[in-house]
Amino acid sequence: MATTAPAEAGTITAPARPRRSVGQRWVALWLPALPLLVIIGALLLAPALLLIVQSFSGNSGLTLDLWARVLGSALNREAIVTSVVLGVTCATIATIIGAPMAWLISRMFPRSRAGWLALLNVAANFGGIGLAFAYIAVLGTQGMITLGLQGAGLGFVPPRPSSFIGLTAAYSYTNVPLFVLLTIPAMGILRAEWWEAAQTASATRWQFWRMIGIPVLTPFIAGGWLLIFTWSIGIYGIAYGLAGGGGAAAIALITLQIGNILGTDVFGAGRAAVLAVLLMAMATASLVIYRRLLRRALRWL
Amino acid sequence: MTAAAAPAIHRPRSRLNRRLATQVFFLLAALYFLLPLVAVLIFTFAGRWTANILPDSYTLDWWAQALGNPDLVGSFWTSIVLATGTAILDILFVVPAAYWARVRNRRLRPIIELGAAIPFCLPYIVIAFGILQLSGIVVPALQGTFLLLMLGHTAIAFPFVYWAVDAAMAAAGVERLSEAGEACGATPIQIIRRVILPNITPGLVTGSILAFATSFGEFAMAQVVGRGVRTVPIWSAEALRSYISAPGTFNQLAVITFITFALLFVLSVVIVYLNRSQTVRLVPGAAEVGEAERA
């Protein structure tokens, strides 16, 4: 039944496409992403690399002078130790409170779960100066709880906002919700059927958790711990609000030291760079361990 | 995301105990989260307040003062404009890149994901410091400007936008839609405008809101990079340092903090509502977990 009709006006033929050069093809592949790549390169990658280079710069090429000076200062060493201890403490608190909470919320019905998620979202994003102020408003010398407890006769002396305890409490306000939000997705890994299968095999609740639940969830919980640790050592706004900058810092933290040097010391860029690179190294190491943990965890699933 | 249903419990009494403990736990948690908010709110209305858990007197003065304070109001609008600009820029930069990474150039993906890991690896103060140094060498004219700060915010907020938009694209099956569009004879621009964008709207909105929130409350970069820019956190930091000498500043600070909080709350509700059927990806690893579960 087929007859060949000559190609004529009205039939559809593909227009002859010019062969594109290698350059044109390359542009087509990368062009739409170029603005983003430029932003990443110029505002994230390059600054980081610059800081690394600057931390090793001396008058005549690469040197460890700056590192020696920074690590030689007792104040800086104290700042490093305090930052790490603070990070570990906050991460641990966030995990202990956050893990059961994430579990419970992950099993709620959607409507109440949504309410909690909204609340957690707000608390996780409510940081910086605002949170520092709120902390003072609650537990400062004229704070609401302070006055309340004192008015009730209890001789309550609130922890100084700039003390270790004060910072820990304030950090935890955002860290616990952040931990919960980060680990709720992982809670969905535990399938209801595993608990049912364990029951039919006569396991108790504790045996289920010990032999199945905890081993399966641990990598994700540990991952959450690492993320909160990384986040905490880099916090600046809350710390600044509570402990002040400008040379009168009441507690030594790496981030505060960086801010301090930048604000007051015109020639301190090099030392600040060392501290910055130190933070970078800790955070990167933390993230590498995090990815490795997750990859190992997912091999079972 | 699956929410595992609670297993059937057989002993009514232990079930009741556990339910009760859970509810008490959540009551305490709710109180804990709302406490600072309540305290701040009371501060905005407090007159004399020296001895008890509640103020001795109440007043609306602080609200009037705050709203009439040009410095404060100016910083509020600065932050709004800054955050909005950040959100817009992020969407403009991220959407084409995310789309192209899915549909045309697979090699883009690891590069973008590596870039997205940087703001998690590096504290904002470190990035801010780096930008300060780099801009000093390359574009000294931009130092301390609004533009540079906005670009900085765009860079640190982009991971949130990327995760949100990428998740929406995955859920919508953007690769399949593009192929169908091409088979129908549409150009890439037409496909993006008529097919892709309408189908990823929740992701776009979520991403914008996350970028907005990140920029609005960000302090480190505003202090270091945006030296000439007065945002709400900058104003707040100054108010916090000086409240002893200038009474009333503290209460105005309470007002702006409360307004910020209320704004955040509304935005969070919108985000949760838009994403009620899926988990919101916030971090690299958690993302893979969510995907594996959904697949």
Next chain:
Amino acid sequence: MTSGVSLQDVRKSFGNVQALDGVSLEIESGELIALLGPSGCGKTTLLRSVAGLEQPDEGRILIGDRDVTDVPTRERPIGMVFQSYALFPNMTVRQNIAFPLTVRRRPAAEIKARTDEMLELVNLVPQADRYPNQISGGQAQRSALGRALAPAPDVLLLDEPLSALDALVRTRLRDEIRRVQQLVKTTAIYVTHDQSEAMAIADRVAVLNHGRVEQIAAPPDLYETPATQFSATFVGSRNALELPVREGQVSLGNAFSVAAPAGASRAMVFFRPEDVEVGSNGVGHPATVEFKIFLGATSRLHLVADSDGQQARFYADLPSRRAVALEPGTRVSVRVAPGDVRAFPIGG
């Protein structure tokens, strides 16, 4: 030690839905009974009630002589195989199978011996040290079976164990499950929506519909003599025609004429495709072949015939050799032996 299971007037509702509407069932010790029915008929709810994963609102459940209605799952002498295997991902096949014994704190030597025995039973010795995500679906299901049987339960419960598998694996595993069950002679309750699967392996089949048991019978009896209209439509493929009742008889022209059920003006008539006698010699009712489907050993003819001015459509299955000449458009005559026709009143 295996026991029978007794279900006595079990009722269960979820909100407005009555999942189980007074189910009573006596399951003999050592038999494999299949619970068959469409989705929503209550078969899974029934199984889960025996397991203790659902609590009935009313009624009693006995395993052997013991009333287990209020006994928690972990204390019931059961083993369960789930549709999606539910193997613990962080344990090897061996550890999964050993799990029920481990949690009962059996001595290590006993655990090892019993686990080896189970691995042999389900043919998984080479896979013993693999993880669930390293084995195939069929192997996973066999592991689940081994785990369920390891503690020598009184009752084995299987919840659509083959649904998640490919068709080829399904048949092999189905026979495997039957073989193992016969070997250990454990009472087994097997839930499925696939009627051929149920009839292939069960000693008896219970057909459920809307939370009630429509019929319990051995597979051949169920196939030959369905007791209710539902059973008739659900089990085996059948022709169904709605025909008027005249003078106490319901008939399709010269094809057949049977006594009508009492008190109805119309009847639903069932007959099997393989019972339709197709000939070209004029004996029977005239029909035309609409089209023919080749199924290998048999062919299925789609036939249309006249029934009091209306068209009746039905199938006939023939050995393919006999159907070679019967192309679409051919006129044939059909007949069905009265004994092969079952009639039910419409509306009942």
